[in-house]
Amino acid sequence: MPQSTADIADLIARTALRDRAAFRDLYQRTSAKLFGVTLRILRDRAEAEEALQEVYVKIWQRADRYAAGGYSPISWLVAVARNHALDVLRARRPVAEDIDVAMEIADLSPDPEEAAVGAGERARIDACLGELEGDKAEAVRGAYLDGFSYDELAARHNVPLNTMRTWLRRSLLKLRECLSA
């Protein structure tokens, strides 16, 4: 991003204080990025435009929830846009009944190895994705960046749905292990 992180964080903070000029400025500086997000995930200009509108309404309404802990301000904005676009996708997808993800989990023990996450470690994902096989890293990226569902990923990689699901879930565990190593 060409913008300085501090500037964007400042604009979000002022937006939380109901500063309309700051909100306008925030829009001018970040709307191209967020439109890039909604357009890539929704793959339809009109839908992406409508989503962008909703996204900035949410940003105005939720600016006070941005806390500078870990998330970079632009990542927070991207997350709002990405999550909204994914909500739109989910709403128009049929429920995938052949995927049994229902699990009953009786209790959860505390996880002592779970350490606080430092923002500086973020770049590690590149290395960790690099450790996955090419196809699998691509699938993770496709899910994150394009909002692909298991169905779409299976079609793109020419594998049965359940195979894709097993693949990706294993890859996610591997990735998780690498990321917290």
Next chain:
Amino acid sequence: MSTEGEQGGRDEEDRVLVAEFALGLLDAAEHERVGRRIAAEPLLARELTLWRLRLSSLDREFAETPAPAGVLDRVEARLFPPSAATAAPAGFWNSLRFWRGLAAAGLAVAVIAVGVDLVPRPPLTGPELVAALEAQGSDVKLIAFYDKTAGTIRIAALSGDAVPNKDFELWAIEGKNAPVSMGVIALNAKANVNMPATVKQGFGAGTVLAVSLEPKGGSPTGAPTGPIVAAGAATAI
């Protein structure tokens, strides 16, 4: 990660679930169910934070694409709908180019104060309409009294000094209509200002009177060209 036993398996399942949640791979019902669990279970919330932080380094791959024109306008129209009390003056002040002149002059008209009395009111039976004209950052203050019988506005300056080679011009603004000039006024004398027929016809509570600073002899264009130094809405008393 290769923990043996049921507990390890469960943790592993949860981790995968949260990862799938973060990536957006779950269907609507499942997404909602996991979302509720994450909200209730700090451990899962921490797991989600980890995924989101790490995955966010992929954000740079979203290519910037200029947003279509008009989105911001629609967002603002939704977030900041004009209220009944301020709709008219907001439309008016925003629409006129002398607003820019005003801003450039470093003055700020108290639009809200002006707007308070712009709510439509029932027709008045009496002639008692007055207006106090002032603006922040300006020392020009006037009062105006509407004499319905005479069809004039009597004005008196309370403060403010003449400006060399400039004149003060009085304007009447009704609703969203363009300002109508009522001529150049002097600040050092009381004056009876004759009202143009169009102004007289629509004059009532809420009509805004404004004074702008213009070149000698008044605005050359028929619309305000200089900063507003005082403004106020007519109010029934």
